[in-house]
Amino acid sequence: MDEPGRTLKEGAMSRPDSTLFPTGGTRYSDYLARSTLRSWVGMSFLSATLIVILGLLVSWSVTYLAGGADNLVPHLYYVPILIAAARFGPGAALIVALTAGILAGPLTYVDVAAGTAQETERWLTRTAFFVGIGQLMAWLVIPALTPVTEELRRMRQEFDIRRGLRHNEFFLRYQPIYSSRQRRFVGVEALIRWQHPVHGELTPVDFLDVAEGSSLIHDIGKLVIAEACRQTEDWKTLAEAQGQEPWYTAINLSARDLIRPELAYDVASALKRHHLPPELLTIELTETVLALEDAEPALEALNHLGVQLAIDDFGTGYSSLAYLNRFPIDTLKLDRQLVSRLDHDPSAEDLARGIVLLASSLGLKMVAEGVETQKQVELGHDLDFDLMQGFYFARPLRSDEVPALLLASTADQDLRPPASFRPNGKTPPTE
Numbered sequence: 001m002d003e004p005g006r007t008l009k010e011g012a013m014s015r016p017d018s019t020l021f022p023t024g025g026t027r028y029s030d031y032l033a034r035s036t037l038r039s040w041v042g043m044s045f046l047s048a049t050l051i052v053i054l055g056l057l058v059s060w061s062v063t064y065l066a067g068g069a070d071n072l073v074p075h076l077y078y079v080p081i082l083i084a085a086a087r088f089g090p091g092a093a094l095i096v097a098l099t100a101g102i103l104a105g106p107l108t109y110v111d112v113a114a115g116t117a118q119e120t121e122r123w124l125t126r127t128a129f130f131v132g133i134g135q136l137m138a139w140l141v142i143p144a145l146t147p148v149t150e151e152l153r154r155m156r157q158e159f160d161i162r163r164g165l166r167h168n169e170f171f172l173r174y175q176p177i178y179s180s181r182q183r184r185f186v187g188v189e190a191l192i193r194w195q196h197p198v199h200g201e202l203t204p205v206d207f208l209d210v211a212e213g214s215s216l217i218h219d220i221g222k223l224v225i226a227e228a229c230r231q232t233e234d235w236k237t238l239a240e241a242q243g244q245e246p247w248y249t250a251i252n253l254s255a256r257d258l259i260r261p262e263l264a265y266d267v268a269s270a271l272k273r274h275h276l277p278p279e280l281l282t283i284e285l286t287e288t289v290l291a292l293e294d295a296e297p298a299l300e301a302l303n304h305l306g307v308q309l310a311i312d313d314f315g316t317g318y319s320s321l322a323y324l325n326r327f328p329i330d331t332l333k334l335d336r337q338l339v340s341r342l343d344h345d346p347s348a349e350d351l352a353r354g355i356v357l358l359a360s361s362l363g364l365k366m367v368a369e370g371v372e373t374q375k376q377v378e379l380g381h382d383l384d385f386d387l388m389q390g391f392y393f394a395r396p397l398r399s400d401e402v403p404a405l406l407l408a409s410t411a412d413q414d415l416r417p418p419a420s421f422r423p424n425g426k427t428p429p430t431e
Contacts, residue, residue, distance in 0.1 A: 048087040052096055055080030060103045068112040074104040074126070081130055085137035093134035101127025157210045161194075165219050169195045172227050173396035176405055177250070177367060177389040180381055185406050187248040187282075189369075189389060190228045191396050192220065212254050221257035225270050229281065231399050233274040238403055247406055250282040250310065258285070259294040264301035271305070278306030284333065286312050290323045303328040310367070315355055324362060332359050336370025339390070343375040349383070356383050 059076040066072035077100035085093035105123025110116045164170060174188035194202040211217045228249045236246035257263060271278055283302060289295055290311070299309060310331035311323060315338045323329065334355060341348035352368075359366040368380055371390030380388050394405060 048083065052080045052084050052087075052092075055083065056096070056099060056103060059100070060108065063104065063108050064112060068109045068116075069104065069118060070110045074100075074108065077104055077130060078133060081134040082137050085134050086141050089142070090135055090138035093138045094131060097130035097134040098127065100130050104130075154210050154213065157207060158214055158216065160196075161207055161211055161216050164194055164196065165216070165223070169197070170220065170223055171195060172224065172231070172399065174231075174249070174399060174402050175389055175396040176394045176402070177387050178393050179387055180377075180385055185247065185393075186245070186387065187250065188402060189250040189284075190224060190231075190252075192224055192252075208254075212256060217254045217256050218260060221253050221260075221263075222266055224251050224253065225266055226273075229270040229274045229276050232280055233276045235403065235406070236276065236280065239406070242407055244407070246277075246280055248280045248282055248308070250284055252284050252312070255286075255289045255292060258283075258289050258298055259292055260298075263298055264305060267302060267307060268305055271307075279308060282308040282310050282331065284310045284312040285327075287323070290327060296327065299327050315351060324364075329364065331365040331367060334366060334368040334385075336390075339368050339370045339376060340372070342379045343373060349379065352379075353383055356385065359386075360384075 056077070059074060059080065062076055063069060063072050063074045081093060081096050081100055084096040101123065104126055105118055108118065110118050171193055172190045173193050174190055176185045177187040177189060178184070179186045192204055192208075194207055196202050199206075208217075211220055228251045232247070232249040239246045253263075267281070267283075270276075271281065285295075285299070303309060308330045309328060310333055311329055312333045313335045314332040315335045332355065334352060338348055338352060342352060356366060358364075365386045367387040367389065368376075368385045369389050371377060371380065371388045371392045373392060376390075377388065377392060397405065
């Protein structure tokens with residue numbers, strides 16, 4: 001499973017709240033100030049720069065056309081100074097303030113008609129006020145810039161995700177799961193990806209937190225369910241034509257998706273639409289999901305359909321054991337961090353051995369994820385792991401790459417698949 005899916009963040013990006021709309025407990029002035037700050041920070045660099053320059057020119061022109069600084073005190077200069085402070089920070093505010101001081105001083109007469117220049121003391125004092133107000137504004141705004149900037153980033157990305165869903169830019173990669181007993185690949189784990197038109201292929205760490213803060217996570221969940229079932233049915237037909245057992249597919253869903261009342265219906269509909277036996281679909285659950293009060297009815301409904309349920313990241317916490325009796329679990333997935341310590345930490349090996357015995361006594365299957373070295377594979381054989389997956393065997397593959405690997409894996413084949421299926425160089429941090 002992709003690491004970003006471990007931490008499920010609840011948000012309210014799609015719901016009105018006191019930070020976006022004024023309510024009875026929120027003063028309108030606060031709302032107006034926040035909206036103004038959001039609009040300033042949200043401007044592009046080029047737009048904000050042009051507005052600041054235009055503001056300086058308009059301020060100079062208005063003062064000049066009014067007949068000079070004696071007829072109109074040049075307070076309009078504060079507007080571009082404040083915008084520069086809010087959008088660019090104290091450095092830009094200082095530059096704009098000094099520029100405003102020059103425009104409002106030596107380049108603006110006291111009396112345009114008489115051509116009377118301003119006194120040096122007078123425009124220096126005004127410049128000092130410009131600088132002081134600009135720095136004060138920047139100092140006041142800096143604490144709010146980070147949350148406002150983050151809010152705008154999330155809003156932009158939410159819009160981008162919505163556009164990507166409309167244009168079918170989201171797809172699945174599949175990481176094969178190897179059976180050490182059968183000496184062949186028996187399934188895959190489906191991993192969501194986003195083929196962004198600008199940034200290329202993105203993993204969940206780049207978009208899942210934003211999606212989970214809005215209803216978009218439900219759209220992504222439906223896509224994962226439908227596409228995984230469709231692809232698994234294609235592979236089932238292919239495997240049966242070759243005289244092999246069909247391969248199962250494991251998927252990961254958000255906590256918000258798993259407690260959605262319509263989830264069981266969506267899964268049942270996808271299984272029926274693609275004529276897929278429910279035992280060929282596994283849904284992986286984290287402790288975050290299992291800890292939810294509303295999780296039990298949803299999991300019971302999925303179990304009633306015949307779908308397999310797995311506890312992901314098993315071995316990272318102390319509460320997972322309590323869930324084994326509470327929920328209808330079929331599989332334990334040994335945490336990748338524990339697997340990574342197997343070849344150099346005896347205590348990790350002892351813990352893994354205990355988990356294997358626990359799974360065996362409860363009649364559960366066990367998958368070791370994150371297997372990356374030959375020694376970890378050998379220890380997996382010694383510890384009697386049922387199933388293994390990781391970069392040692394194969395990277396997450398495109399759907400059209402999977403059949404070549406799965407059909408080639410037979411009982412008399414070498415343990416490790418061809419190098420073309422494995423990642424080159426150092427193992428990436430996220431699968």
